[in-house]
Amino acid sequence: MTASSVPARSRLPYWVLLAIALALTWGLYASGLAADILRYKKDIAYLIRQHLMLVAVSGSAAIVFGIGIGIWLSRPWLARWAEAAIQAVNMLTSIPTLGKLALMMSFLGIGPLPAIVGLWIATLLPIIRNTYEGIRVVPSHLVDAARGMGMGATAILWRVEVPNALFVILAGVRTAMAVNVGTAPIAFLIGGGGLGELIFTGIDLQQHGMMLAGAIPTALLAVAVDFLFGQAQYWLVPRGVNPLRDA
């Protein structure tokens, strides 16, 4: 209930993670693996840029399209088809991401484009679903009050429906982005490049240093992205409807 307990609750995991990271770093240096990893400095720098490009392009496109499509499906004039559409989305979501990438490869060949499209689709679906559901569960009496006070459809959407659904929408974005950064290394398998190149090659060659040179930045990226969207959820959702910020 008190204000001070809130930041403590949301910061704790990151402190724990930091401690684990420090312990692991120490372990790497002590075992001599660190020097092994740093041999791939140049590759890491090059591949990180490629990797971030995959994540940023597919992720931001998925956020824009996912929220857009979710809002569109929640409009009253689509109510008849929306449920069917969401069922279809659920079915597509259940296809394993590797399967989606493989399908994209068969349509678009190899290279970064099919990788980006595959990641985009995998990220898109949870965002559509959460946006639609989040808006659907906004209590109808709020929309009724808004209409009765003279808000037009656009004002109702942006001032009532979206702000009240925003926590659920951003929860979807956070989950989807976790899927995105978790899947991005696989893009290497269809020629998309990225840190997967070090990971998979390292596994094949049994080079632990090479594998970790890809795996550690991937893990850090996942933590950073989750932190970023957790913060977005904390700061962007209005206090009155934000479970992370106790009243």
Add this chain to the structure above:
Amino acid sequence: MIRLQALTKTYATPKGSVSAVDRVSLEVHEGETCVLLGPSGCGKTTTLRMINRLVVPTSGKIFLNGRDTDSVDPVELRRGIGYVIQQIGLFPNMTVAENIGVVPRLLGWDAVRRRRRAEELLSLLALPPADCADRYPNELSGGHAQRIGVARARAVDPPVLLMDEPFAALDPVNREAIQDEFLRMQRTLRKTILFVSHDIDEAVKMADRIAIFHAGRLVQFAPPDELLAHPADTFVAGFVGSDRTLKRLRLIRVREVLAPVGDRTFAMNAPHVSPDDDLRRVAALFLEHGNESLVCVDSSSRVLGVVTREAIAQRLALQDAQ
């Protein structure tokens, strides 16, 4: 001020069309509180929602200040009518001040003016603005939330308020308090109010006139005293209840039935009433003490007169004779 003319709403169902509201005509005067009363499904809420066009009438006309509401853009129309619903409908993503500022913002008021208006309305409710304005609805009690819901409807001072069972979700103590506050406010503001209720006691308390609905039709439209004295049919009689005479007593003040003291004498410690008490209190004292009459004194203990059983009976008969 508000005139409904043969207002009708029918819904198409698989079993044919059903009329929710059937040729309702009534006129509410400026400054009057009209309660639409009836059991659930009687068409009272649908009637209310047709006035701000949340429901589009099948046929019939609504005139607001002589203007046919068909000719006004519904969104514009609603901005000029205060609207309060049972669930209150405060937007949880907005602070109290932002909630009150919703309609002002739609009308293009600047932020400073919106803020000033919100603070003004909060102080009228005896809620300290510094304390309250920046809170979110989930930090308010039910009673406060409902008061702010009413304040929000008054934000741009609309002449007409539509209230859909606004106090139904409150506990009895809070409800009484808010009703009393609302009546005090209404005495000075004189808004034209349409108020939906299913509670006869609330209707008798709040209304200048009561419109009783049954199965989509308006069955009686009369001031509370007349309605209680002369129910138009067995449905109305049943709805107002067999204790309708007791309910009437609540509407009559002691000052209306005072008789001169004459040669009666009263003990100093005998129970007494004040001129603004209602006759229900008198009846309760009669029953409790077995009196035939009670002395009425003002706040400075001056004797104003007596209230007797005959006088009460005569006053009740007065309406009966009309």
